[in-house]
Amino acid sequence: MQLKIALNSAIQRLARDAVPSPRMNAELLLMFTLDCDRAYLHAHPEREMSEEERTRFEAALVERARGVPAQYITGHQEFWGLDLIVTPAVLIPRPETEHVVESVLELVRKVGGGGQGRPASAEKIIDVGTGSGCIALALAKELPGAEIHATDISLEALEIARANAARLGFENRIQFREADLLQGSGLEFDFVVSNPPYVGESEADQVQLEVRKFEPRNAVFAGTTGVEVIKRLIPQARAALRPGGWLVMEISGTIAEQTSDLLHDWDEVSILPDLQSIPRVARARKRR
Numbered sequence: 001m002q003l004k005i006a007l008n009s010a011i012q013r014l015a016r017d018a019v020p021s022p023r024m025n026a027e028l029l030l031m032f033t034l035d036c037d038r039a040y041l042h043a044h045p046e047r048e049m050s051e052e053e054r055t056r057f058e059a060a061l062v063e064r065a066r067g068v069p070a071q072y073i074t075g076h077q078e079f080w081g082l083d084l085i086v087t088p089a090v091l092i093p094r095p096e097t098e099h100v101v102e103s104v105l106e107l108v109r110k111v112g113g114g115g116q117g118r119p120a121s122a123e124k125i126i127d128v129g130t131g132s133g134c135i136a137l138a139l140a141k142e143l144p145g146a147e148i149h150a151t152d153i154s155l156e157a158l159e160i161a162r163a164n165a166a167r168l169g170f171e172n173r174i175q176f177r178e179a180d181l182l183q184g185s186g187l188e189f190d191f192v193v194s195n196p197p198y199v200g201e202s203e204a205d206q207v208q209l210e211v212r213k214f215e216p217r218n219a220v221f222a223g224t225t226g227v228e229v230i231k232r233l234i235p236q237a238r239a240a241l242r243p244g245g246w247l248v249m250e251i252s253g254t255i256a257e258q259t260s261d262l263l264h265d266w267d268e269v270s271i272l273p274d275l276q277s278i279p280r281v282a283r284a285r286k287r288r
């Protein structure tokens with residue numbers, strides 16, 4: 001079968017199965033099957049697929065049609081220009097989480113992260129609930145002098161985060177540790193950064209079925225209301241930050257108001273929107 005025929009029939013099939021963006025998904029899975037880029041697909045529409053390629057493409061389409069996210073099929077997701085391995089043990093990094101990274105970098109540039117007696121380039125940062133390691137890795141890339149720690153409660157997630165760090169050459173830059181939020185860190189940080197679980201079980205029916213069915217439950221849901229994890233994280237962050245240090249967290253519009261309330265005794269509290277104008281990043285400074 002020629003590539004163009006395989007591609008067109010895959011697009012129709014995914015559309016029939018109500019997979020969003022069927023063309024993009026079909027192309028992605030064909031590129032994955034052939035280990036090629038989009039330019040190759042379109043430059044060789046008449047190239048014949050081998051029996052083995054057809055079998056693998058078919059298997060990928062079956063998975064996608066039953067709702068498995070394309071990233072769990074291909075095993076990859078890009079974040080902050082980094083190619084990350086993802087498995088169902090970790091949340092698929094989202095583009096909006098890049099706002100958390102941007103926010104930390106902006107603060108580092110504006111106020112300098114270095115605590116007393118430390119140069120501004122030696123920020124001490126902890127990423128809580130690191131998942132694939134995406135935030136910690138992006139910060140390691142951008143802040144070569146920073147000391148970076150990362151925790152997760154899931155050992156399986158930490159395995160993926162460590163593998164990503166090793167693949168990208170950052171294994172000596174980030175210390176990964178299994179922990180419930182910040183427990184046992186015993187250090188004082190300039191930044192506590194986190195994309196914690198923040199969806200409430202009570203709003204589960206508003207969450208995409210693919211997310212509910214295939215992404216790790218403890219990465220998405222925090223409890224009944226969605227603020228349960230943040231409620232524990234905020235006091236722990238205060239204890240772990242140096243005076244004047246920053247807490248930067250991803251949130252959703254649903255919990256923005258409650259998050260502001262929980263930060264009432266912090267300084268310089270702001271809630272920043274994402275590109276869709278949804279409240280996305282909460283940041284606050286520990287009182288000096």
Ligand SMILES: C[S@@+](CC[C@H](N)C(=O)[O-])C[C@H]1O[C@@H](n2cnc3c(N)ncnc32)[C@H](O)[C@@H]1O
Binds near residue numbers: 128
């Ligand atoms: C929303 S995901 C974020 C993952 C990654 N940082 C990202 O931005 O894609 C939340 C992560 O927090 C972890 N997590 C959930 N509860 C935790 C807890 N009590 N302590 C530490 N990590 C936790 C989950 O395993 C998951 O990896």
